[in-house]
Amino acid sequence: xxxxxxxxxxxxxxxxxSCERGAKEGEKPSSAQPSNMTVPVxxxxxxxxxxxxxxxxxxxTRSRESxxxxxxxxxxxxxxxxxxxxxxxxxxxLFIIERDPYEAEYQAAKAEVENxxxxxxxxxxxxxRVSSSYKAKLVSEAERxxxxxxxxxxxxxxxxxxxxxxxxxxNLNYTVVKAEISGxxxxxxxxxxxxxxxxxxxxxxxxxxxxxxxxxxxxxxxERLGLLGNYGKLKGRTVEVKRDEMKHQEMGKIFFVDAxxxxxxxxxxxxxxxxxxxxxxPNQFVKVVISEKRRGLLLPQKAVLFTPRxxxxxxxxxxxxxxxxxxxxxxDKDYFLVKSGLREGExxxxxxxxxxxxxxxxxxxxxxGR
Numbered sequence: 311x312x313x314x315x316x317x318x319x320x321x322x323x324x325x326x327x328s329c330e331r332g333a334k335e336g337e338k339p340s341s342a343q344p345s346n347m348t349v350p351v352x353x354x355x356x357x358x359x360x361x362x363x364x365x366x367x368x369x370x371t372r373s374r375e376s377x378x379x380x381x382x383x384x385x386x387x388x389x390x391x392x393x394x395x396x397x398x399x400x401x402x403x404l405f406i407i408e409r410d411p412y413e414a415e416y417q418a419a420k421a422e423v424e425n426x427x428x429x430x431x432x433x434x435x436x437x438x439r440v441s442s443s444y445k446a447k448l449v450s451e452a453e454r455x456x457x458x459x460x461x462x463x464x465x466x467x468x469x470x471x472x473x474x475x476x477x478x479x480x481n482l483n484y485t486v487v488k489a490e491i492s493g494x495x496x497x498x499x500x501x502x503x504x505x506x507x508x509x510x511x512x513x514x515x516x517x518x519x520x521x522x523x524x525x526x527x528x529x530x531x532x533e534r535l536g537l538l539g540n541y542g543k544l545k546g547r548t549v550e551v552k553r554d555e556m557k558h559q560e561m562g563k564i565f566f567v568d569a570x571x572x573x574x575x576x577x578x579x580x581x582x583x584x585x586x587x588x589x590x591x592p593n594q595f596v597k598v599v600i601s602e603k604r605r606g607l608l609l610p611q612k613a614v615l616f617t618p619r620x621x622x623x624x625x626x627x628x629x630x631x632x633x634x635x636x637x638x639x640x641x642d643k644d645y646f647l648v649k650s651g652l653r654e655g656e657x658x659x660x661x662x663x664x665x666x667x668x669x670x671x672x673x674x675x676x677x678x679g680r
Contacts, residue, residue, distance in 0.1 A: 347671075348671045348672065348673045349631070349662050349665050349666055349670055349671070349672050349673070350662065350672070350673045350674075350675045351624075351626070351631070351659040351660065351661055351662050351666075351672045351673070351674060351675065352659070352660040352661050352674075352675060352676040353626055353657050353658065353659060353660060353674050353676070354609070354610055354613055354657070354658055354660050355655065355656070355657050356607055356608075356609065356648070356652055356653070356654055356655065356656050356657070356658065357607070357654055357655070358605055358606060358607055358608075358654055359605065359606070359608050360603060360604070360605050361603075361604060361605070361606065361608060361641055361642075361645070361647070362601050362602075362603065362604075362641075362642075363534075363601060363602050363603070363604040363641065364599055364600070364601045364641070364642070365527070365531045365534060365535060365599070365600045365601075366597055366598070366599050367525045367526070367527060367531070367597070367598045367599075367600070368525065368595065368596075368597065368598075369523045369524060369525030369551070369581075369595070369596045369597065369598040370523070370524050370525070370593065370594065370595055370596065371521045371522070371523055371524075371590050371591065371592055371593060371594045371596060372521065372522040372523070372524055372592060372593070373493070373516040373517050373518065373521065373522070373592040374517055374520055374521060374522050374582070375491045375493065375515075375516070375517040376493075376514070376515070376516040376517070376592070377490060377491060377514070377515050377516075378511050378513075378514050378515075379404060379405075379487060379489070379490070379511070379512045379513045379514070379515060380508070380509055380510060380511050380512060381405075381407060381484075381487070381506040381507065381508060381509070381510040381512060382484040382487075382508050383407060383412065383481050383484045383485060383508060384505070384506070384507045384508065385407040385408040385411065385412075385485065385505070385506065386407065386408045386503065386504070386505055386506075387405060387406075387407055387500060387501075387502050387503065387504050387505075387506050387512070388405075388406045388407060388408055388502060388503075389405065389406040389502055390404070390405055390498065390502050391403050391404060391405065391406070392404050392495050393495065394495050394496065394497055394498055394513075395494065395495060396494070396495050397492075397493070397494055397495075398489045398492065398493065398494075398495055398515070399489065399492045400489055400490065400491055400492045401488055401489060402488060402489045403486055403487070403488055403489075404487045404488060404489055404495075404512070404513060405486075405487035405502075405512055405513075406485065406486060406487070407484070407485040407486075407487065407506065408485065409482065409485045409486075412478065412481045412482040412484075412485055413482060415478045415481065415482070416475070416478040416479055416481075416482045418478070419471070419474045419475035419477075419478040419479075420475055422471040422474060422475070423468070423471040423472055423475050425471070426464070426467045426468040426470075426471040426472075427468060429464045429467060429468075430461075430464035430465060430467070430468050432464070433457075433460045433461040433463070433464035433465075434461055434464070436457050436460060436461070437457045437458055437460070437461035439457075440453055440454050440456075440457035440458075441454060441457070441458075487512065489515055490515070491515055491517055492517060493515045493516050493517040493518065494515070494516055494517075494518060495513060495514075495515060496513060496514030496515065496516060497513070497514065498512075498513055499511045499512055499513055499514075500512055516592055518585055518588050518590070518591060518592065519584060519585045519586055519588060520582050520583060520584050520585055521582070521583050521585045521590055521592065522580050522581070522582055523549075523551050523562060523580065523581045523582070523583060523596060523598060524578070524579075524580050525578075525579055525580075525581070525598045526572070526574070526576035526577060526578050526579070527544075527576060527577045527579060527600075528574075528575065528576045529571060529575040529576065529577075532577060535600065535602075541567050541568070541569070541577055542567065544564050544567045544577075544579060545564055545565065545566075545567050546563060546564060546565075547563065547564045547600065548561055548562070548563055549561070549562055549563070549564060549581050549598050549599060549600050550562075550598070550599040550601065551581065551583050551590070551596050551597070551598055551599075552596065552597050552599070553590075553594065553595075553596050553597065554597070556589065558587070558589040558590075560583045560584070560585065560589070560590070561583070562581040562582050562583035562584075563581060563582060564579055564580070564581045565580060565581065565582050566579060566580035567579045581598065606641075606647045606648070607647065607648040607652060607653075607654060608641070608645045608646070608647060608648070609623070609636075609638065609645060609646045609647075609648050609652070609658070610644065610645060610646075610660060611640075611643075611644055611645060611646055612660055612661070613658045613659065613660050613663075614636075614638065614646060615633075615663050619635065620635055620636075620637075621635070621636055621637075621638055622634060622635050622636065623636055623651075623652070623658045623659070624658060624659040624663060624666050625652075625656055625657065625658055626657045626658065626659055626672055626674070627656075627657070629671055629672060629673075630669055630670065630671060630672065631659055631666045631667075631668075631669075631670045631671075631672050632668055632669060633666075633668055634651055634652070635651055636648060636649075636650065636651030636652055637649040637650040637651055659672065
């Protein structure tokens with residue numbers, strides 16, 4: 311029993327020694343990159359270039375004209391002559407309110423005018439006759455005064471009748487409800503067959519050409535544009551209005567700039583676009599782009615590494631790459647504007663950045679300019 315146990319222990323020791331020896335034989339030398347290995351890189355030489363400086367802001371379109379059409383007389387709404395969502399021109403008929411009662415009032419008012427004219431004609435003739443007779447001392451002063459009073463009353467009655475006729479004509483015209491602006495028809499607010507009274511809302515109309523675009527410029531962007539404290543220079547400036555989901559874009563001009571910053575430290579402004587193709591609609595969210603030509607040191611975005619301490623580039627000098635911290639600002643999807651850390655004429659690496667270390671030797675395989 312003890313012999314078997316001794317044999318088992320010996321076999322276990324042999325097995326352990328064999329495993330240890332195999333592990334040592336299996337070890338290979340490290341494949342780490344030698345420190346003196348040359349890294350191939352493409353380069354970019356920095357130089358000042360013209361570029362479009364752009365500030366992109368959220369905005370919202372508004373109708374320049376928007377009204378609610380209301381009834382101006384009492385009556386049954388007989389017909390609606392336009393469809394919701396269609397475009398109408400100024401002066402186009404929208405609704406018909408029952409006309410018969412107002413037509414009768416108009417005709418009665420016309421008759422009153424004719425009657426008043428006849429009475430005035432008679433009173434005028436009486437006044438002329440009595441006036442002549444008074445001069446000839448054929449009638450008394452009281453008779454002359456009475457004739458003159460009758461003449462003045464006839465004049466007043468004619469004016470009153472004409473005013474009533476004018477009011478009757480206005481009411482009759484109000485039975486034909488017309489568009490006061492050119493624009494699109496909104497939702498119908500009352501159906502034909504209902505009794506309407508003055509002030510009853512019937513439908514809304516809103517214009518789409520031109521359109522106003524409301525937007526706000528944060529204080530930081532005002533500073534970037536060089537307009538902090540000098541807001542008046544924005545007025546009349548050209549802007550681009552666009553939507554991401556639309557290929558269409560349109561240029562407009564700023565026509566309103568507030569005189570102060572709001573509670574969010576932003577400056578409210580409005581631009582006007584013609585929208586002649588009617589690609590934009592009221593109350594749409596859009597982007598407003600303010601741009602201007604500038605000149606600066608531009609750096610390809612692929613040359614930049616972002617680290618916890620900030621962006622860096624590898625500057626190439628005498629075949630050696632060394633990292634350098636920089637301050638940058640994005641100008642488009644491909645380039646940064648260098649604010650500090652680099653000078654015109656310096657050369658930076660564009661690729662293989664993850665293989666570069668401070669002092670790494672490099673081999674230039676391709677140069678790039680803008």
